Structures are given as C-alpha cells and as structure tokens.
Amino acid sequence: MQTNFTSEQLADPGIAEANSIIRNCVHCGFCNxxxxxxxxxxxxxxxxxxxITLIKDMLENQS
Incomplete structure (x- = not known):
C-alpha cells in the first residue's frame, strides 16, 4: 500500500514502524x-x- 508520510513524520519511530507495516499490505483481501x-x-x-486504511489516514493527517 502506498503511503504519503512526510520526512518529518517518518522521523517519529512509531510512525516509521507503522509505515513499514502498512506498506506490507497489498490489499488482496485474503485475510478477510x-x-x-x-x-x-x-x-x-x-x-x-x-x-489499515483508517490508521494510515489518521497518521498521514497528523500535524
């Protein structure tokens, strides 16, 4: 899954870890x-x- 985090957001270790987890999802839906x-x-x-989509949107929109 594509993410749009800024470099400032990715400096946060929690967001960097979330980014790694989110990017591993290929949105195939097999887990459903x-x-x-x-x-x-x-x-x-x-x-x-x-x-995953809700968490991604929430993290990307944090200021």
Whole structure:
C-alpha cells in the first residue's frame, strides 16, 4: 500500500514502524476470510484492510 508520510513524520519511530507495516499490505483481501470481526459484521471497515486504511489516514493527517 502506498503511503504519503512526510520526512518529518517518518522521523517519529512509531510512525516509521507503522509505515513499514502498512506498506506490507497489498490489499488482496485474503485475510478477510479469517478475520472474526469481518466475518461477523461483513463490513469492509471492520476488516484488516479497512483498519489499515483508517490508521494510515489518521497518521498521514497528523500535524
């Protein structure tokens, strides 16, 4: 997954680690079949892919 963190954001070790984790997701959706919240609720935002997107957006928009 592409990220758009600034160099200042990537100087934060927590954001740098999150960036590495986020970039490993290729958005294939194969994890949905084994995700208990996605299986129960059936909502993409409750899937691992949805959570990664929400976290990415939150971190990228931090000032």
């Amino acid at each position: 079949a084994t995700c208990p919240t996605y299986v129960l609720l059936g909502d993409e935002l409750d899937s691992p892919r949805g959570r």
